[in-house]
Every structure is written in structure tokens, then in C-alpha cells.
Amino acid sequence: MTVNISEVVAAAHEAGVKLIRFEYCDVSGIARTKAVHVAQLEHKLLEGVSLTRAQMSINLLEQMVPIEGFEPVGEIRLVPDPSTFTVLPWAPGSASVLCDQLGHDRLNWGACGRSYLKGIIERAANHGISVQATFENEWYLAREVEGKYLPFDLHDHAPVYSSIGHDLNNDLMIETVDALVAQGIVVEAAINEFGAGQQEISIRHSNALAAADNQMKFRDTIRGVALRHGLLASFAPKPYPEQVGSGAHLHFSLWDLAGTTSLLYDKTAEGGLSKIGRHFIAGVAEHLPALVALTTPSYNSYRRLQPSAWSSATTAWGFDNKEAALRVCSPFFKREEQSFNIEFKTSDASANPYLALGAIIAAGLDGIERELDPGEPSEHDPAHLSAEELARGKVRPLPTSMSAGLDQLEADEFLVGTLGEFLTRCYLGVRRSEAEAFAAEDLDFEIRNHFYRF
Template identity: 50%
Template sequence: MDISDVVRQARAANVRLVRFLYCDNGGIIRGKATHVEKLATRMREGIGQTLAMQAFTGVETLAAVEGMGPVGEFRLLPDPQTFVVLPYVPASASMLCDMVRLDGQPWEACPRTFLKRMVARLAEQGMRAEAAIEHEFYLAREVGGRFVPADQSLCYSSIGLDEQAEVIDAILSALEAVGLSVELFHTELGPAQQELSIRHADVLTAADHVCLVREVVRGTARHYGLYATFAPKPFLDQAGSGAHIHFSLWGAEGSPQAGKNLFYDPQERGGLSQTGKYFIGGVLRHLRALVALTCGSPNSYSRLLPHFWSSAYTAWGYDNREGAIRVPSPFWGREAESINLELKPSDHSGNPYLALGALIAAGLDGIQQRIEPGEPVEVDPGNLSDEERERLGIRRLPTTLEEALDELERDTVLLEALGPLLARSYLAVKRAEADFFREKTPEEVASQHFYKY
């Protein structure tokens, strides 16, 4: 795809507006739109944005970040490969964008560019990464000024499939229309809670898909008088919603192990290679800081509780769904290609480009430093005594966003990977959000996150 291809497709689909979208430090998908008559020009020149937008918070305030005020701008430069015609709104299409300086170079505060840098860092080591996300969300109605679940369905029940069959079919049809391959769908634990999985892809495409899924699901649900929320804990008395990351490393083209899943070793338990174990070791070492990026909102920490299958400790295990990292059983006959790692403390309030890029940085540190993850945990780590967890090196994940941000500020590996400007702006945005919600009740926090995600 190039500019002429995009323009041709847009005109053929009778598109009038093309959205130039990005996901900001607050985890909010924002952007501007160009009329199709100016599409080619805007694709070459980009659309201007004030530098301050990367200091804009999820509560619509401006965090104090040096150089991100009223002076200066960056350009939203779209990736033609991400062009899709949006099936849930009239005459509209979208593309996902990089943030580019006026000299044409990538802006250091761009989350998508950060992920590209981490992909390049892997390539230097002869590796590439793939990912897939499990998307959990609720369907809800607004009743008397408050949001309530759209039904009272049961976990995995056919009742839930029947209750929302029409809207779910429309959502799946819309996802297919924008080129997303849905692998699985089912009702989840909470009433009207849904889960769908999108086929794995290279990590940059996977991050793009996270944004697209959110847009398509929410936009389609509105046609049925429903709100789709990807907030981590929209209903405090119900199950939370995650964005579990399934991740694998492969030999890059031209490397000695080109095309091979580097996490696979048939001689090891569960088929997990030593490289995979080192990767886990790195993630566990940095996990208390990493969650500041993968679980990016105050509402996230109402979800990360013991015994809720969302993970609350720096533990790992084979098919242990209370572990922060689960090694899923591979598929029969496809063991070599299907072995992967699942990161459970991750949700949709985190920017997907930052989450996946930081996951790579942490795991790569584990590989390079040969960090052992310790023994896999065979039980719910929340059932272990404090002494047992200390002996096993298992720590509680942060219980607030502030605590996670403190950990991130101390993590030199993740800060170096992010770079000074991106790290500084992200921390400022998240500190501002944490301050905004500090005096609010958990109910107020949940209510105000509901519509954002």
C-alpha cells in the first residue's frame, strides 16, 4: 500500500473523512480527520498537532512537561498499511499514525515509534516478536444516569451468546470487514462481559489491532443502544477486564534460526526453551515497574487482586491462571509454532505500543543477562504464606498506580528503553491522573473510567 493505493481505495468506498489516529500516553485513542480531497497531501505532509498533546491526560488536563506547552508542533504521519474503511460510521476510514518532528524525523515522545525501536533492537539480536491479545469488555446500557450490564449472562454460557447474538454478530462482521481475523469468542465471568481473541501478528501490527478492536467494538455497539467498555474494572462487584498479551519470539529472516519459535524446546517441560525461561526471568524482574505501562490507570489496580485470576504476584507457571505469566499448553500437532507466554497483568488502559515495547525490553534484558525465573509455581500464589512467597522470590504487584509509577522511575532498563522524553511525559501524565483520582472513591474512579476506554 502507498499513498495512491489508499486514495484509490478511499474513493472507491465513497469515503469522505479519513481519521488519522494515535493512542496517547493516557491510553486514549485520539486524532484528527482529513477530507478525502486532501488525503494525498495530508499523507505526505501529515496533520499538525501541538506538542502538548503528549502531555494531555486521560482526565482532559495538561500535565507539566517541559517543552510540551503551547509552542511547537509535531505531525501525525499515517501508516498506509493500516488503512481501513470503517463499517460502523458513514463515509469514514482511518489510519494509525506515527508522531514525526517538523524535520521529518521520528519524535522521541511517540509510543508507536518506541515499539518500532524495540522491534529493531530485537532484529539486531536476530529475533522478531509476535503477539496476540485477549480482549475482554462489557456491554452495558445507561439507566437513570448510570451504566448497568446489558444482561445477566453466566460465564461461558450459551444464554449470554443468545442474549447478545445480534450485536456480537455485527461486531464480528465489522471486525472481519476491517481485516481482523477473530480466533475465539465467548461470554466471560461478569454479566454481559465478552471476550474475543484476534489472530497473532508481528508486534507492531498486534498493537495497531488493539486500537482497531477498541474502535470497532465500541462504534458497532452504539448502533444497538449499547456501550462497550474496555475499562479494567467498570463494575467493582464484578470481574475485571484484561487485555492479556500472548507473546512469542522467532528467529528473524537471515538469522541461523530463521522461522523457528525461540520459545520452543521439545526436550523441556511444556516445550518451553531456556530462551523462554530467560525471557520470563527478565519480565518478572521488571514486572513491578512494567505494570505502570501495561496497567495504566488508577482503575487497573482494583482488578489486580489475589484469587481473581487476574494475577497479583510476580509468579509464573504452566497453565497457572493466577500467575502473572502463564505458559499455556501448546496445541496438539502444532507444539513448535504455538508455544507462547501469556502476560496477565495487562489491560486496555495501557497504551499497547508502550506495553508491548516495554515487554520486549524487559524480556530481552532477561535473555541478555541470563536471568532465571525460579521454579514454576504449581498453586495459587495467593495461598502461599508470606514466608513461602519470600523464599520463592514472589512479590506482590503494586496495589496503586502511584506505587507502580514509583517502581518505573527506579527501573533503569525500562527508562533507558523508553528514552528521556517519552519516559518523562508518560510519568507526568500518569502522576497527574493519579493525583486527580486520589481523593475519589473507588465507585467514582470506576464510573469515570467507564466511558474513556
Template identity: 45%
Template sequence: MRDRHGAADPSQLDPAARRVLERVEVDRVELVRFLYADHGGVIRGKAAGRRRLADRLGTGIGHTVAMMAMSMLDHLQPVEGMGPVGEVRIVPDPATFVPLPYAPGAAAMVSDLRQIDGSPWAACPRTFLKDAVAALEAEGYALVAAFEPEFTLGRRLPDPAGGPDRLVPVDDSLCYATTGFDIAHDYTMRLVRAMEDQGLLVEHYHPELGAGQQELSIRPATALKAADNHVLYRETVRGVAFRMAMWASLAPKPIPGQAGNGAHLHVSLWDPALERNLFADGNGGMSGLARGFVAGILDHLPGLAALSCASVNSYRRLEPRSWAGAYRCYGVDNREAAVRLCSPMAGHVETSANLEIKTSDSTANPYLSLGAVIHAGLDGIRRGLDPGEPVTVDPATLTDRERARLGVDRLPASLGEALDALEADELLMEALGPLRRDAYLAVKRSEVADFAAEDEAFETFQHFRVF
């Protein structure tokens, strides 16, 4: 049945979709953005008008298959099955519906990319994470995660020398200095309110090391919701800034010579009912399950980095003595190790046990990055791997012989090297599947080639503009 506007009868929709339609009316929403993350790490989407939303909740919005072969420079790559012929649907998840506080009259839903018949499409990143979560569930585990992003707040200004636009930071305050709190206060309060209005519960905020650099953390969630939250987080950080005639960038190195922006990934494994943290050993230490998970991540980390540090710009941040995790090792509260075991909080020793993956930033597609982490960690558990002894010093201070003895080595120093490692990683390549891995490698190889032909100013401009 159709109403007088030709739209589908809402009574035929499932309860979650009907709740969306009710909220659209109550909140006077005119456009609803259907969002997805592509292989270039860019958040893209289309928007449905209010009067046809009932239809689009079921059918999705038509979309060319070619968009998943598009790089962050909007250069389309030749990938079989992703050319001018063929279509998928951007199908929203009603459970992710949020009005956008920074865009009055608009709302958003995170979406899957599905085939015309409604079945999963082999290049859908969100489906990749769903499949990884299902693999965990089959083993009796649930993963809780949170991205911990940093970003640079400033203004986009022309280069006096005539080069690409520059990102000029809003302040030059010191790390954690109250000057930084005060200068960014109006923006920060709008950002916090916008986060909370979307159900993104703020845990911590502070000015970070770099000029204009901010860090704001939100509460952990189960794996799929954590990735969805990161999409909304990225959109909100930039959307609030744009509405205030400012610019915010989550790019790893938006300003040469300044501290880089990471998006450290915190994870822990729980029982399916989310009642017991399986990383805790009952004595404030790391369980055997956690050791296997850490070992799996370390084993696959060179290739995993191509998914978690997914841009050319990432590798300007991923350097020794930058607190970015440039060496493949783990340590207890060691912020130079690629994997940090976080000391538990007093009074919450069992529930707060988690590990932090530092080789992670916001140019990554969060669904691919987190899905690959799950596959790597689960592989370590299944194979009974052991991570060895933790590293208790900055690995850059060790000699080559000492690092060799401890099994510590340098992670890829460029996106090209990381892609080589990914191609050599049979587990991750198998998990990605033929279409997804072909498209991802084509897109990322093209970005390596395109930026190799340009200078640093072009690279930083394109990354702060896009991310």
C-alpha cells in the same frame, strides 16, 4: 503538481499511499481518521477530508505537542517541551488503512507522531515500539503477539440517586453460558463482521464471568501490527456498540463488584523469517531462550505494570484470587501467576508455544506496553537470567515464608506504587527516554492525584466512559 482542487499529484506518492487513494474512491470514503494512542491510554486523532488526503498522506495533520501531556480526564500537565508552543504532525501509516464498517463513509489509519521535518518525535509511542522491535531484530529475533481483551457490554444510564452515569450490563448470564451467546448475539455478529472486514481475524468468542462481559480474540501478528490491531479492536468494540445504542467498555473494572476486564498479552519469539518458534524446545517444553525472556519480564514486572496496567482503575482488577496475575511468578497453565506458560496445542506443539502476561489491560497504551515487554524480555536473555521453578498453585494460598522461598512477591497494589517501581527501573526509564518518561509520569501521577480526590462511582464512570 496539483489537481484542480489544489491537492497534491497522487502519482508523486509511494505505491502504498496511492493504493489508499484508490480505495478511498472505490469505497466512497469522505473522512479518514488518523489515530494514535496517548500517554493516558486514550485513542485520539484527527480526520482528513477526501479531497486533501493526498497532501495529508505525505505531510500529516498538524497537532500541538501538548496533547501528549493530556491525562485521561483531559487535564493538561506541565511538561517541558509539551506546552502551548510547538507542533508535531500526525502522519498515517498507509499499510494500516481500513474502511470503518461501523462508521459508513469513514476510514482510519494508525499514525506516528513526527516532527515538522518528518523525523521521529521523542514522545511518539509507536516509534517506541518500532525501536524495541529493531533491538530484537539486531539480536536475530522477531516477536509475535496478540492482545486478548475482555469488555463489558451494556447501556449507559443515569444514576437514580443523582450520581455519575452507570454502566448497566446487557445480561446477567453465567460464564460461558449459552444464554450469554443468545442475548448478545446481534451485537456479536456485527462485531465479528466488522473485525473481519478490517482484517482482524477472529479466533474465539465467548461470554465471560462478569455480567455482560465478553471476550473475543483475534489472530496473533508481528509486534507492531499486533499493537495496531489492538487500537483498531478497541475502536471497533465501542464503535459497533454506539451504532446500536449500546455501550461497550474495556475498562478494567467498569462495574464495582463484577469480574474485571483484562487484555492478556500473548507473546513468542521467532526467527526473522517467522519459520521457527524459538520458545519451543522440541519436546513440548520451554526453551532456554524462553526462560530468559520470562525471567526478564519477571525481573522488571513491578515497573512494567505501570505501563501494562496503566490506570487507577487497573488496580481494582489486579488483586489476588481474581485470575489477574497479582503475584510476581510464572507457572504452566497457572492463571493466578503473572506469567502463564501456555500448554501447546496438539498437532501444533512447536508453533503454538507462547507465554501469557496477565498483568495487562486495555487502559494501557499498547505501543508502550508491548515495547516495554520486549525490552524487559530481551534484558533477561542478554543477562542470562533464569526464572527459577514454576509455581504450581495459587500463590495466594502460600504462606509468606513459602512465597519468600520461591521468590514470589505481590505486584504493586496501586498505580502510584507501580509508578514508583517504574521510576526505580533503570532499564525501562532509559528505554523510554527523557521526554517520553517525563510526560508519562506526569500524566499518570496527575491521574493518581485526581482520582484520590474522588469516590469510586466517579472513578468507574470516568473509566467506562473513556475506555
């Protein structure tokens, strides 16, 4: 949808907006923003807002990491996409727009995640492929009491999918889904999850760029509405080591450029999975040990990536196998082609959604270009498969630490090539500084500094 500047300015005034947040996502997965007054909106929508190059070298702990090309010398611009303008229902007088990071030549300066995803989308289009996707998020609700984050739940824990669990958070969840809908996001389902105070909301798929934009808006909305209720919402992958982890499972499907014919579904094929779909899965699986540095990238992420934890610790794929990294989801009755999709489970909300989704699509396209074979689908939990079964499925273990994941990414020439040397240097520099910092501290430090960042 094309929206021009005058329409955005008119909408802001009509809604009584005073401050507009120009938002972007840094390489640590943190949503950052600079707000402008509505009186400045018209020309700022055109020229953007200034941002020091050094801002992209800030890590999760707010430390500026010394990286060549990312010193506090020179500026870029946060240039908004007018179509992403949203009035924020939980923040009276406020709105937001999502931005590309551009140089003075109005081109990607080399370290813009949103521009990276745009480039990968164009690469897919050159193959006659368009991607539909959505992130399915889990998070914890908590109260901060004497410096501790206590799960917001019944004393003995409301059972998963229980009526009492829904009653406990009814008002908050109704306000949350209303806030999402008001921003044009289609809500499909809301449940109370396995963990104490853990929630999940599923939203409808969109084109790939809108899916990543929606992930930014979704996290902002969940946290903003929770604060109005005196609660904190944590998207940290494992904020409570004794509880189940929180993922941001990525569901995606492949379509022709018109968006009318699924390239993933073939009713004559095994499980309905097309030949192109098998190649795409094979590409993602081949690069998965490196992809986790982008899709489950934080130090805390690796507490979630454990065997038999519904998050996957291997490169396995399968049909409706919730222990596989890539689950081919069974379609719905009378909507087989429309609902056929793949769930990528090795994903959490500590990721920059533009980098994560872009890298997954790039890996899948590599599988298509090279006509890779994914091996046999896993029919059981990979932790219980024999060595022979693992070999037939081409199943390999995933990295078990942040540092190991970053090593795999650095060694993956294909993925590094898609990111480019400049963005790769920034990403590895920032993330390695986090890995070193957290490795030197205790568990309490890790949880405290992951809990509210994402």
C-alpha cells in the same frame, strides 16, 4: 505489507469514504484522532496532520498538565502508515489510518509510543528475534440510564459460556466479528464472560507492531458497533467493583527473523519451554513491578490486580497457571511449535498498547542478555504458597496503587532508559496527575471517568 499512497487514495474513493481519521494513542491510553476530507488525503498521507506538542500532556480527565517540553508552543505531525488504512464498517463514509508522531525532520519527536515500539522491535531483531503477539480483550456492555451504567444482561445474569448468553448478544457479536474481519483482523473465538454483560473476543496473533495496531482497531470496532446497537462498551479494568475485572491479556511468542522456527519452544525441555524462553520470562518478571505502570496503568487498574482474581498480584510464572502473571500456555495437538506461547496476564486495555508491548519485549530481552533465571514455576495460586515456595519461585508482590507503580517505574533505570528521558517525563507527569486527581475523589467519580475512556 507495503502499501503506497496512491493505493490508499484509490481505495478510499472506491469505498465512498468522505472522512479519514488520523489516529494515535496518547500516554493515558486514549485513542485520539483528527479527520481529513478525502479531497485532502493524498498530500496529507505524505505530509501528515499538525498536532500541538501540548496534546501529549493531556491526561485522562482532559486536563493539560504543565510539563517541560510539552507546552502549547510548536507542532509535530501525525504521519500515517498507509498499510494501516481501514474502511470503518460501523461508520459509513469513514476510514482510519494509524499514525506515528514525527518532528519536522520526519523522526520520532521523542514521545511517540508507536515509534518506541518500532525501536524495541529493531532491538529484538539485533538478537535474531522476531515477536508475534496479540491482545485478548474482555469488556462490558452497558446501557446508560439516568446517569448510571447498567450492565446489558439478563435479569439474573446469563451464566459464563452459556448458550443463552450468546443468544442475548448474537446480532451484535455477529456484526462485531464481521466488522473485524472486514478490516483484515482474524477472529478466533467469541464468548460471554463471567461478569454481567461481559464479553471476550480473541483475535489471531501478528507481528508486534501489527498486534499493537490491531489493539487500537479492536477497541474502536467494539465501541463503534456497540453504539449502533444503543449500547456502550467499556474496556475499563474494573468498571463494576462487585464484578470480575476486564483484562487485555497479552499472548506472545518468540521466533527467528524468518518467522519459521520458534525460539520459545523446545520439545526436550521441561514443559516445552526453551532456555531463551526462561531468560525472557525472568527479564519480564524482574521488571514487572515497574512494568505494571505501563501495562495496567490506570487508577482503576489496581482494583483488578488482586490475589486469586485471575489477574495476578505477584511476579509469579508457571505452566497453565491462571493466577500467575506469566502463564506458559500448553500447546495444541499436532501444532505444538506453532501454538506454544506465553500469556502475560497483568495487562489491561487502559494501556497504550505500543508502550506496554514495547516495554515487555525490552524487559524480556534484558533477561536474555543477562541470562537471568526465573526461579521455579508456581504450581498453585501464589496466594496459597509458603514463604519457602515463594522464595524458590522468586515471587514478589506487585504494587497495589497507581502511585506505587509509577514510583517503581521511575526507579527502574533500565525501563526508563529504553523510554528515554523525554517520554518518561511526559508519562510520569501525566500519570501522576491522574493518580492525584482520582485519589482526591470518590469511587463514583473514578468509575464514571474510566468507564467510556478506553
